[in-house]
Amino acid sequence: MRRVKLVTWNVNSIRARFGRVLEWVKQQQPDVLCMQEIKCVDQEFPVDDLRALGYEIALHGQKTYNGVAILARAPLTLTDVTRGFDDGGDETQARLIAATVGGVRVVNVYVPNGQAPGTDKYTFKLAWYERLRAYVAAAVGKHERFVVCGDFNVAPAPEDVHDPAVWEGQIHFSIPEREALATIVAAGVEDVLRRMHPSGQFFTWWDYRQLAFPKNKGLRIDHILASPALAARVRSVAIDREARKGKEPSDHAPVIAELEV
DNA sequence: ATGGCTGCTTTGAGCAGA
Numbered sequence: 001m002r003r004v005k006l007v008t009w010n011v012n013s014i015r016a017r018f019g020r021v022l023e024w025v026k027q028q029q030p031d032v033l034c035m036q037e038i039k040c041v042d043q044e045f046p047v048d049d050l051r052a053l054g055y056e057i058a059l060h061g062q063k064t065y066n067g068v069a070i071l072a073r074a075p076l077t078l079t080d081v082t083r084g085f086d087d088g089g090d091e092t093q094a095r096l097i098a099a100t101v102g103g104v105r106v107v108n109v110y111v112p113n114g115q116a117p118g119t120d121k122y123t124f125k126l127a128w129y130e131r132l133r134a135y136v137a138a139a140v141g142k143h144e145r146f147v148v149c150g151d152f153n154v155a156p157a158p159e160d161v162h163d164p165a166v167w168e169g170q171i172h173f174s175i176p177e178r179e180a181l182a183t184i185v186a187a188g189v190e191d192v193l194r195r196m197h198p199s200g201q202f203f204t205w206w207d208y209r210q211l212a213f214p215k216n217k218g219l220r221i222d223h224i225l226a227s228p229a230l231a232a233r234v235r236s237v238a239i240d241r242e243a244r245k246g247k248e249p250s251d252h253a254p255v256i257a258e259l260e261v
Numbered sequence: 262a263t264g265g266c267t268g269c270t271t272t273g274a275g276c277a278g279a
Contacts (some may be wrong), residue, residue: 012278024270039269064269065277113278121277127279153279172269207279208266214273219279251267 003235004076004102004259005029007245008149010036010205010221010252014069017250018046024243026203028256031073032036032217034094036151038067038246040153042140045069062094064164068150069097073112084157095128102261104230105143109150118173125153129180132146132162133187140188145261146227149187151222151252156191160220170260172219189225192257196237204239213244225255233260 007030011017013215016033025033034056038045042061050057054074059180060083062069072078072124078099084091109132132148140146154177159166167173185191193202203218212218226234238260 014270037268115277115279148277151279169279205279212266221279248267 001260002034002102004031004104004261006032006034006106006147006149006224007109007254008034008036008151008224009252009254010015010151011129011221012037012039012252013214014038014045014067015040016248019073019255020243022049023254024240025050025055026131028240029073030256031076032104032106033069034106035071035150036067036108036110037065038069039065040067048103051057052244058097058099060097066094066110068094068110070101070106070108072098072099072101079188083254085135085214087131087134089131094170096132098139104145104259104261105139105148107148108148109148109152111153113153114177116167116171117176122171126176129183135183135185138189144227145230145233146189147224147230148168148184149222149224149255151221152181152184152223154178155219155221156181156223158201159199160221162201162203162217162219167219171245172221185225189227190212190231192224192226192231192234193206193237193255195231195234202239203253204255206244208251214245222252222255224255226257230259230261234258235260
């Protein structure tokens with residue numbers, strides 16, 4: 001049995017955030033770190049300092065937007081790395097990477113933002129969710145210990161939104177988006193934050209504008225969803241609000257799950 | 262009522278994010 005600290009964090013550009021990310025990694029020592037929005041091609045990802053700390057790194061980078069990465073700390077290693085859905089559909093946006101780490105199949109996603117209901121981007125987001133649903137349904141059948149984590153860009157329930165009345169029908173909290181996220185859960189995974197904390201407000205993102213963080217006007221849109229066998233091994237789940245404080249933070253905070261595997 | 266911040270870009274005003 002080994003205690004594994006698994007983290008998902010939308011870093012909002014690894015090049016703009018690297019100093020803070022490196023300090024955070026040194027302090028928190030995650031065993032598995034899933035990053036979203038690295039916003040660079042693979043060759044520009046700053047691998048050296050992280051490798052020196054014992055991390056193996058798998059990248060699915062892209063210029064300007066998107067880009068995802070999975071890091072695993074020795075003695076854990078990354079095997080069977082795959083990128084994209086591989087379902088015959090469009091793969092021009094780097095939003096999904098998967099790897100097997102310590103006997104756990106880990107899928108790291110950056111779900112499209114969707115801009116606003118009624119837009120082409122919103123339609124694209126819902127279609128992306130349908131591809132993800134099929135992907136997760138197939139993967140949970142193959143891997144008993146399975147987790148899909150990342151920036152889902154959807155707040156599942158009113159408690160996950162600072163002002164549900166204001167957000168009702170808006171992007172990230174519209175009914176079709178919440179139903180789309182629910183289909184992922186229905187494919188056979190569980191929201192581990194709610195498993196450990198069935199009620200209460202928890203946010204993972206706060207707008208840079210309007211003092212949203214000091215006022216705690218946030219959304220819970222970053223999630224860790226685990227198969228039943230893995231969810232049963234979750235010992236704690238927390239959101240590190242400290243990482244959202246201070247100078248030049250990402251607008252997202254890391255979500256940290258401790259697993260006994 | 263709107264935008265309010267931040268990061269990106271064949272470096273400069275516009276897009277995108279959430």
